[in-house]
Structures are given as C-alpha cells and as structure tokens.
Amino acid sequence: MSNAQAKIIHTPHFNSGLAEKQEDSQENFVDNEVQEGAAFLEDLAGQAQVQEQLRLRQKSCMAEMALLRQENSWEQILDMFYPLEDKAPELVASELDMELRMELAFVLGQVNRFDEAVREYEVCLQVQPDNYFANSGLAYTLYNSLYAAQNREILLTPDGKKHRAEKAHKHFEKAQEIRPEGVTNYYRQGMLYKNLQNKPALGLPLFARAVTNWRGYSPQQQKARHQEHKNYIKALYNLGSCRLKLNQAQMALKNIQECIQEDQKHYISAVNKYFALGKVCYSLGEFSQAREALEFAATMADVKDGDYVYEMLGRVLLSLEENEKALEAVRKVPFKLRKPYVRWTEADILVAVGQTQEAVQVLTHALNKDRRSRHKTLIRLCRIHFGQKDYQQSLQQAREADDFHRQTFNSPDADALFWQSACHLHLNEVEQARQKAQDLSDFSPGYPFLKKLVKAIEKAEQKHKL
Numbered sequence: 390m391s392n393a394q395a396k397i398i399h400t401p402h403f404n405s406g407l408a409e410k411q412e413d414s415q416e417n418f419v420d421n422e423v424q425e426g427a428a429f430l431e432d433l434a435g436q437a438q439v440q441e442q443l444r445l446r447q448k449s450c451m452a453e454m455a456l457l458r459q460e461n462s463w464e465q466i467l468d469m470f471y472p473l474e475d476k477a478p479e480l481v482a483s484e485l486d487m488e489l490r491m492e493l494a495f496v497l498g499q500v501n502r503f504d505e506a507v508r509e510y511e512v513c514l515q516v517q518p519d520n521y522f523a524n525s526g527l528a529y530t531l532y533n534s535l536y537a538a539q540n541r542e543i544l545l546t547p548d549g550k551k552h553r554a555e556k557a558h559k560h561f562e563k564a565q566e567i568r569p570e571g572v573t574n575y576y577r578q579g580m581l582y583k584n585l586q587n588k589p590a591l592g593l594p595l596f597a598r599a600v601t602n603w604r605g606y607s608p609q610q611q612k613a614r615h616q617e618h619k620n621y622i623k624a625l626y627n628l629g630s631c632r633l634k635l636n637q638a639q640m641a642l643k644n645i646q647e648c649i650q651e652d653q654k655h656y657i658s659a660v661n662k663y664f665a666l667g668k669v670c671y672s673l674g675e676f677s678q679a680r681e682a683l684e685f686a687a688t689m690a691d692v693k694d695g696d697y698v699y700e701m702l703g704r705v706l707l708s709l710e711e712n713e714k715a716l717e718a719v720r721k722v723p724f725k726l727r728k729p730y731v732r733w734t735e736a737d738i739l740v741a742v743g744q745t746q747e748a749v750q751v752l753t754h755a756l757n758k759d760r761r762s763r764h765k766t767l768i769r770l771c772r773i774h775f776g777q778k779d780y781q782q783s784l785q786q787a788r789e790a791d792d793f794h795r796q797t798f799n800s801p802d803a804d805a806l807f808w809q810s811a812c813h814l815h816l817n818e819v820e821q822a823r824q825k826a827q828d829l830s831d832f833s834p835g836y837p838f839l840k841k842l843v844k845a846i847e848k849a850e851q852k853h854k855l
Contacts, residue, residue, distance in 0.1 A: 784809060
C-alpha cells in the first residue's frame, strides 16, 4: 500500500476541497515544528549510558568540591570548576549545573569575588526562583560583601551599599518564607540591621524569632539541626545587645545570663560575654556586679584587642569613686593603642582627680586622631573649659562640635546646642542663649536639664528687663 493510499484510508472524511487542503497543510507545519523542537528526545532515548555518565560526572564534581572545601582550598576549586560553561559545558547543556553553580557561588564569596558570586546565584534563581539555598546563599553573599566594605576589603559607594542591603533583605525574607522554622536567616538578617545599618529596633524581632524557633525544636530536631545551634547562641547574645541599646536593660540582663549558661562551646568568647554582662549591670546601676564581671573578663582579655574591657572597667571604677584604680585600669591599654573612646574615659578620670590640664592634653591628642566621633571629644573639652569659666573657648568648641556633626551626620548635635546656650547665657548673650535652647527643644525636647536651662534663661531675661 502506498503512503497516499494509507493516508486516504485513515482519513474517513477526506475530500479534495481547498479548505481541507489548507487545514492539512497547517497541521503538518505545526507537527513539523513540534517534532523539530522535541527531536532531542529521540536521541536521548537511545543514550541511557550518556545520561548515566553525566550524572556520575556531576556527583564526582560535587565530591571533589566537598573535599577541597573541607581544606578551604577555594582557589583550587575555582581553577578546576569555574566557570562551569568552560570547565563542564556538558553539565550546563544537560541542566545538571544547579548544585555545582551554587557551590561555586559560595566559593567565590569566600575569596571576596562577590559580584561573580551574585551572578551565579541569580542564574540559579532564574531557573528555580523558590530555591531555598539559592535565596539564602544570595542574601548571605550580599551580607558578607557589606561586611567586607565595612572592613575596607572592597570599595562600595553609598548607593551600592544601600542597593545591596535592600536586595539582601529581599532574599533573606524569601528564604524565611520558604523555611519559616529556621534560625540562621533570621539571625543574619538581624545582624544586617544591627551591625551594618545601625537599626537595633529592626534587628531585635529577628533575633527573638531565631531564639524562639530554636527553643521550639524537640531534642531530636535540635540534634538534627545542630549546625544552627551556633547561630541560636549568637542570636541570643545579640538580642541582649539590642535590648541594652533600646534601654531594655533588665531584659538584656536575662538574655546575657542565658547566653553565658547555654554557650558551653564558647561560640561567643568568654571575654565578650562577661564584658556584656558588666555593661548591662553598669547600665542598671549595679556597679559592684559590673566590676566583678569586667574584672573576670579582663583576666582573659588581650590589652591590645580588649581595650573596650579596660575602658568599661575604668568607667565602672570611676562610678565607684575608686579613681586611682580606674586610671590604672584604663592605662593598661598601651598609650599608642588608646582609641578616642578610651581617651575620653581617661580624661573623665583625670578631671575627677583634679588633673584637668592633663585631661586637656589627652583629649587634644584624641582630637588629632579622630575622624568619626570628633564631636564627642570637642564636647568634653567644651565642658572642661566651661568649668574653668573660659566661656569663649567653651563656646568655640561647642560650635565646632555642632558643625562637625551636621557635616558628618546631617543633623545637629544635642550636647553642642545645650552648651552653646549655656555659654551664651554666661556671656550675657541672653537672646542667643534663648535661640539655642529653642533649637535644642525643637530637636530633642526631652534633653536632660533643658527645662532648668530654660528657667535660668527666663530669669536672665527678666533681670535684663529691669
């Protein structure tokens, strides 16, 4: 039987009409397109061995990466497998590249090649937008790039930092949506808010969620998720830190005490935990307990890296009016290594023991070194000169502090406004004093002693009228 005859037999309503011929022609055209697009399936059906070899190749690559990753051999991994399009094109062509690509993205992040890492994750997300590991990995890479910029390992513009932070939040939230029961992504997003964006109020609920999630696991689940225990401990510690910054010292104390009790593997160093305990106790006015915690932290602290412990201990001892011991504590930090905040406390102690001129020298030295918190040093100098009744010098330093704060942070400095008003008052410049007090009231209406200052200005105004 001919092909034509076969066609006629299998088409009961066949006729030679024009419409039927056109329809048949269109169907053949569609069939040909489908056949051409699906032609690879016929080839694939006869290549079972090739498919198996590709899977074995993928597994072999993953195993090699895993071994090298254990040794932190990042560059060797990249030499062998990156880019995949060149090193394993057959896996890319067969769409077996997803896991390898995410591994390579992680490795690229480890060597600060963040832009390339981001691109690899984005390739994965184009294929699987709801992939947990791709969303989590991309968020983590962006987060790490911001830390690298903060540590001056890479250069990012302010707009670049803002864009990366926004994108990191987006993918952290997507990963949390996919696995809401997790710990790590809540902890990391909390750190992004707290440490990189200085927004502890937004970080606090994320740390709290991480803690709640871990504590909601059964013992079996905690065992299965043991890798997240470290981030639970860190979330607990940072939850306490946020609460202290937000004036929730009593709750912060509870978190830090829990962290000390539960952190048996010292994911947070003992120095930092007992420093935090001392800082919270100091905030609560429990100076003896603060001293005990900080003295214990100091037994383990390196004077070069642990200057913050000695500074805090000095401040606690100053509050206990043990001024000589306070000065001794602060001066354990080598002279050349004393950062501005250490020198502030040193100067405060020197003023307390009557060594005002030496305090001025210490602050002047800090002023020459400080680039970021210069206004705080200037206010301390302002207060010293005010106490010496040198109101013109005090006023000048208050103005400099305010100018610096406005230029650096785009806002006035409340302390500077207060002391400018006070200096104008003592210089009998009552109108200027009233104006600065009004500026302070507009900017920070709850500023300490503002009401007393305003009353003193009102008395001066009444005296002038008489």
